[in-house]
Amino acid sequence: MKGCGVGLVSAVIIPLMVWTATNAAASAFPVFVSILPQKYFVSQIGGSRVDISVMVAPGANPENYEPKPRQMAALSKARLYFAIGVPFEKTWLTKIAAGNPEMRIVRTQEGITPRAMATDFHRGAHNHLQKEGHAQTRGLQQESEHGIYDPHIWLAPSLVMIQARHIFDALAACDSAHRSEYEKNYHKFVAELAELDSELKRILAGRGAACEFMVFHPAWGYFADAYGLRQVPIEIEGKDPKPAQLKEMIEHAKRKGIKVIFAQPQFSVRSAQAIARAIEGRVIPADPLAPNWPENLRQLAAGFKAALR
Numbered sequence: 001m002k003g004c005g006v007g008l009v010s011a012v013i014i015p016l017m018v019w020t021a022t023n024a025a026a027s028a029f030p031v032f033v034s035i036l037p038q039k040y041f042v043s044q045i046g047g048s049r050v051d052i053s054v055m056v057a058p059g060a061n062p063e064n065y066e067p068k069p070r071q072m073a074a075l076s077k078a079r080l081y082f083a084i085g086v087p088f089e090k091t092w093l094t095k096i097a098a099g100n101p102e103m104r105i106v107r108t109q110e111g112i113t114p115r116a117m118a119t120d121f122h123r124g125a126h127n128h129l130q131k132e133g134h135a136q137t138r139g140l141q142q143e144s145e146h147g148i149y150d151p152h153i154w155l156a157p158s159l160v161m162i163q164a165r166h167i168f169d170a171l172a173a174c175d176s177a178h179r180s181e182y183e184k185n186y187h188k189f190v191a192e193l194a195e196l197d198s199e200l201k202r203i204l205a206g207r208g209a210a211c212e213f214m215v216f217h218p219a220w221g222y223f224a225d226a227y228g229l230r231q232v233p234i235e236i237e238g239k240d241p242k243p244a245q246l247k248e249m250i251e252h253a254k255r256k257g258i259k260v261i262f263a264q265p266q267f268s269v270r271s272a273q274a275i276a277r278a279i280e281g282r283v284i285p286a287d288p289l290a291p292n293w294p295e296n297l298r299q300l301a302a303g304f305k306a307a308l309r
Helices: 002-027 036-049 069-075 087-099 157-174 176-203 221-226 243-256 270-278 293-307
Strands: 029-033 050-054 080-083 104-107 212-215 230-233 260-263 282-285
Touching (some): 029 069, 036 050, 036 176, 036 293, 069 087, 080 087, 087 104, 212 243
Parallel strands (some): 029 050, 029 080, 080 104, 212 260, 260 282
16 A cells, blocks of 8 residues: 555656646747857746747857748747847848847847957957947947957856846846846846856966967957956958968967967867967867856866966
């Protein structure tokens, strides 16, 4: 009889758990984000109340991505789209909005003053946008007198705090019945961001402003700015360097004692490998679009620290 009692309880509890999980999933409302790190941000605030779809698939490039037909169909049911200012949005956001006029597009980059994208290793991380307020009025995809705005605002925890506020405001407005839950999650997430920022500062303590790391694609400018570093990009205006330019970069790396080249999987590593061979160094992957966002930054900080010794 005892065994029958346990079986009966299990028979009741298991279907109840399945029913609860199914209903929780059914009650979640659909939202879209542009890139994988945003899924982490939105999930930290929205929790199980949001069903998050990512536009740019793993391994794809957000600079030239084209949404798939199935994604456009799914967007017709979404209630929120969290933009972040990556290049493909410049072409596609208008089309996305036209396909679902009821969906609100949330520009999480608003309020962030952008830096100019580093286009050669001479300018590096010193190309900062001097004019204030352009993040709100022009966005991160416009050209400036300093070049192209750098869209990689998700790679500095302090800037993610600003994005988190936009996410919270949008979720609370869209689903006001659960505002208190979103607010609690938001404050917890901001506290975690502050702790991560402090942790990264500890990891990179003692790295002076003159410390340089070499990358193929200049994705780490905001990260470098936040922690007193300087990125040296190999890519020149979106292209591999010419032989004379490559030679100059090799000489620069030798002068600075650079032994590690960071390269992201969305771009060719041919030039990075050529420099690494010439300086007897190595190429290390550095993916700014990794889904495990906090752990990715920790690992990269450790990698940068080791490379800067």
